[in-house]
Amino acid sequence: MINPSKQDLIPQITIDCVIFGYESRQLKVLIPKLDFNGDFWALPSGFVQQNDDIDIAAQKILQFRTGIENLYLEQFRVFGKVARNHAAFLDRLIELNSDRLSPVESSKEDYDWFTKRFIAIGYYALVDIGKVQPQKSSIDQTIEWHPVEELPTMILDHQEIVELALKTLRRDLDEKLNAFNLLPDTFTMKEVQEVYETISARPFLRTNFQKKILDLDVLERLEKKFTGAANKAPYLYRFKYR
Structure with missing residues (x-):
């Protein structure tokens, strides 16, 4: 993202989405790989516009990533540990990609904006995998389904987010009858x-x-x-x- 500090976003808030699909007796998660040198895998995520409700912002992210409107969506956890920031990840990305990043993308103002402590609102979505048309963002190299038992190593605490999403899905099965959405x-x-x-x-x-x-x-x-x-x-x- 170019110039996030100049956009009308709520600072230090992200939405991180775990998109579950089901195929051939495997539960899968849709995960993009960032288009930078290095193995940077991350959950589909996004920021919140000042004039968007949180749920609306999550729906926009998920609709873009899947091509599906009005999919099943649950907010399940807020992640906000004091040490939760993007500094180590961003420093490593810049180190490996210094020759590719433009001055705008690596400006101090935007660096400071990204490396403050971020609070993430976690959502999980359940989709009919046959209807999904996975969509890359402008910073993705690929976006693919991965079995939940064979996930790549992801940035930040995204592995923990998937684990807690799965735990919540299992807990919700009988109460919310949501497995039919898969x-x-x-x-x-x-x-x-x-x-x-x-x-x-x-x-x-x-x-x-x-x-x-x-x-x-x-x-x-x-x-x-x-x-x-x-x-x-x-x-x-x-x-x-x-």
């Missing part, structure tokens, strides 16, 4: 069980799980899914409140 519009009961097992990192007994989900009365049963196999075709379902 599935396509229609799905089988087996696919529901698989996404629950993947998030929870443990198996469930099929008959008990199916009864539990159906008793919630949040699914609409549709036609059977034709597979061409000789075995009984499973029913398709749709989440009523998506």
Whole structure:
């Protein structure tokens, strides 16, 4: 970002987003790699305009990164330790990229703006990975899905943010019934069980799980899914409140 100190931003506040997707029985996180020398990986993040609500600012970041409007979003934690600042990260980035940064990008005013203590508001989002069109920012080299168990080493405390987002997602599963946001519009009961097992990192007994989900009365049963196999075709379902 060029000249952040000259823009109408709330200083020392960021929004850091953990975007979860689900594919092939893996829970994944969408992570950009910054387009600088060195391995700098970071969560999709952004600043807050003076005239934006916090939730609106988060929605803008997530819509830009995924191409999806009105996705499922939860604010889960504020990160604000005294030692939380960008100085060590920014010094290392400048050291490795001194020949690439323009005087504006490395000006003292902007350096001072970036290296003050920042408070980050953490959000997690749940998306149908098949609908996402990952979008790089102007400072990204790549943006890709990574299995939650195989994340690259990230800057600042972004690893901790992912870990706490996952812990919160697991805690929210039964209360908020939000796992359905990771599935396509229609799905089988087996696919529901698989996404629950993947998030929870443990198996469930099929008959008990199916009864539990159906008793919630949040699914609409549709036609059977034709597979061409000789075995009984499973029913398709749709989440009523998506």
